[in-house]
């Protein structure tokens with residue numbers, strides 16, 4: 075098997091698609107592209123596509139990642155040339171590269187995600203107030219966040235999962251950027267962080283006035299944060 | 304519409320409303336002469352599984368002078384937001400309000416979507432009552448199987464298209480464009496449209512009733528309007544356009560697969576079945592064409608499953624070469640082939656085995672009735688022995704679960720027939736044991752629908768059993784199906800009653816529909832939304848009894864609400880079939896045995912078409 079890392083954007087209409095639908099649509103696109111996907115053995119063969127981390131519905135992804143395993147080697151440029159034109163609206167390829175087969179599984183490697191949230195500011199809001207809001211979040215010892223789980227609401231502390239947070243005014247918009255825990259454990263969602271800013275009365279407007287973007291996915295090597303794309 | 308983006312965050316499955324799917328077509332509004340919204344009155348995942356939508360979408364968008372966009376019934380969460388924010392229901396492609404279109408075309412697949420039809424019109428800014436619609440509002444048209452008795456919807460539609468749409472849609476659009484260019488208004492256009500074969504303009508007919516509510520007469524109001532409107536049939540189905548680039552849904556559809564229609568029509572002649580009558584005669588497509596279409600479809604969609612659709616796919620004359628030919632190209636990509644319905648015989652099981660359907664675990668058969676006597680009444684030609692042999696073959700090939708479809712409340716049914724259902728289920732379990740299906744794995748599902756008499760069928764005169772009795776029959780079966788290896792599910796008798804009312808209803812029901820919709824009825828085909836109480840209030844308000852429609856035996860001599868809709872099958876044939884049913888007589892299948900003179904072929908100058916080894920042949924040649 076030959077392994078390819080595909081970096082893609084998920085935006086426009088495609089950002090409203092849930093993860094399972096995305097997997098299905100990607101598989102279909104690979105078949106349309108005539109890529110020789112590898113399949114698992116057994117009664118119900120599944121294609122070998124490994125996505126880095128599900129993107130919450132409504133969040134646009136600017137550097138999303140998926141590893142595709144092919145049965146025969148294909149030049150990465152050819153993968154890109156074939157797959158690019160057959161993706162549905164809002165999914166676009168950024169790049170395709172070969173990765174060694176033995177490298178860690180993509181899903182397991184993901185540890186951090188960067189997000190950006192953009193929204194319209196209320197009149198009178200200044201940089202200083204935003205900076206102060208961010209400081210209060212970062213200085214909090216604990217931030218409780220409630221998530222709907224299968225067995226009802228569950229409360230947990232998201233503060234340890236926030237590694238960087240910044241907010242500023244850009245061209246009249248509030249822009250919040252953050253680096254948070256991602257992957258299979260302790261995953262923090264961007265709206266959980268912005269919701270904290272609202273809860274503390276630090277942001278005007280409503281959550282649905284904000285557009286969210288995932289801008290990067292990272293792993294951790296020692297004490298370094300390394301991009302996976 | 305920035306506003307729509309806001310709402311998307313707040314609804315379940317926002318992908319239902321965003322458009323831009325692969326193979327979707329977005330055209331420039333300024334460059335076309337006519338804009339059509341295709342409205343499917345159910346949720347996205349149901350509508351996107353519908354082949355008719357894909358066929359018409361491809362045909363209309365294939366014209367340089369026309370465009371077609373899609374709209375589905377918004378789920379109640381979205382409806383509430385649209386109303387609260389005063390955003391009109393919009394099309395997926397260009398997010399325009401339905402009122403912006405020239406034509407709003409509904410497909411009518413199921414009676415219990417009718418309240419959604421009214422709701423979508425209102426949400427889209429279109430007046431539901433045709434008589435109140437202004438010139439600037441879209442022309443509202445309907446088609447699909449329920450258009451064969453469109454009377455309950457007569458007040459809401461400008462016109463209905465009866466039968467297969469591939470050809471008539473062009474005639475209708477041409478006429479529309481011409482009328483527009485000549486500056487004609489809606490009434491004038493409708494007068495011209497009524498001259499097109501297959502187009503029915505309900506407002507051009509006057510219905511008179513007798514004192515007891517039965518129909519006295521249905522007459523055209525103007526000279527030149529036909530007494531009877533005949534359905535459309537595509538004689539050359541093989542050459543008809545077929546969508547090999549269907550729109551691929553964002554949200555997984557109910558049937559998420561590519562579809563190749565292998566033939567249209569069905570000659571098996573089940574006496575309760577409306578599709579078997581209205582799509583006559585059988586027309587198979589050629590093997591060569593299907594192989595090409597199947598491969599193109601797989602290539603253009605990337606679907607992992609391609610379904611060979613029809614009313615009874617195992618009947619296709621060249622099924623083996625078709626399946627083998629497709630499998631050959633599909634295998635490396637793990638694309639599988641499926642058949643939507645199976646005959647209960649060993650050949651069908653062998654085909655399913657070849658198609659690797661085993662991996663799905665369940666094989667489905669539809670014996671429909673529990674005893675041979677009742678199966679003869681409905682002309683379902685399968686015997687207990689054949690069924691058990693098929694089941695045996697299935698278990699021997701590795702299937703673990705078998706699903707059996709039955710109907711309760713069929714004409715002449717007795718307790719013995721219900722016992723027969725339980726007995727058959729028991730027999731299937733026994734065969735499973737004998738075939739050595741591992742103990743904990745063996746399962747039989749018994750799925751029961753309630754008989755609904757449908758217009759244009761031999762059972763169109765039959766009453767439906769009262770809903771309380773249907774419920775009692777279901778309870779009885781439940782008691783008889785106690786074995787833990789049997790799963791039992793059934794259709795709601797209350798919903799089936801409503802289906803029967805509208806299937807055989809007349810124009811007076813328009814008031815009921817309006818009343819029910821105003822009381823909040825939506826998605827009546829969904830158990831969680833269905834409310835009989837609201838419907839009964841609407842009936843009471845309109846001064847009508849649902850039982851008068853559902854439970855009344857219509858007389859041979861009376862004028863039926865749909866008598867002016869001509870499907871080509873003669874009334875004499877339907878009466879004969881009805882009587883043969885009571886005599887328990889079987890009717891041969893005109894595909895293989897002999898023509899039973901149902902009337903369709905001479906009426907339309909067509910003949911059944913079969914795919915034989917040396918190409919397509921039509922029935923007269925084929926039988927001689």
Ligand code: SF4
Pocket residue numbers: 570583584585893894897898899900901902903904905910911922
């Ligand atoms: S007219 Fe004869 S051949 Fe044609 S559909 Fe009817 S029974 Fe079949």
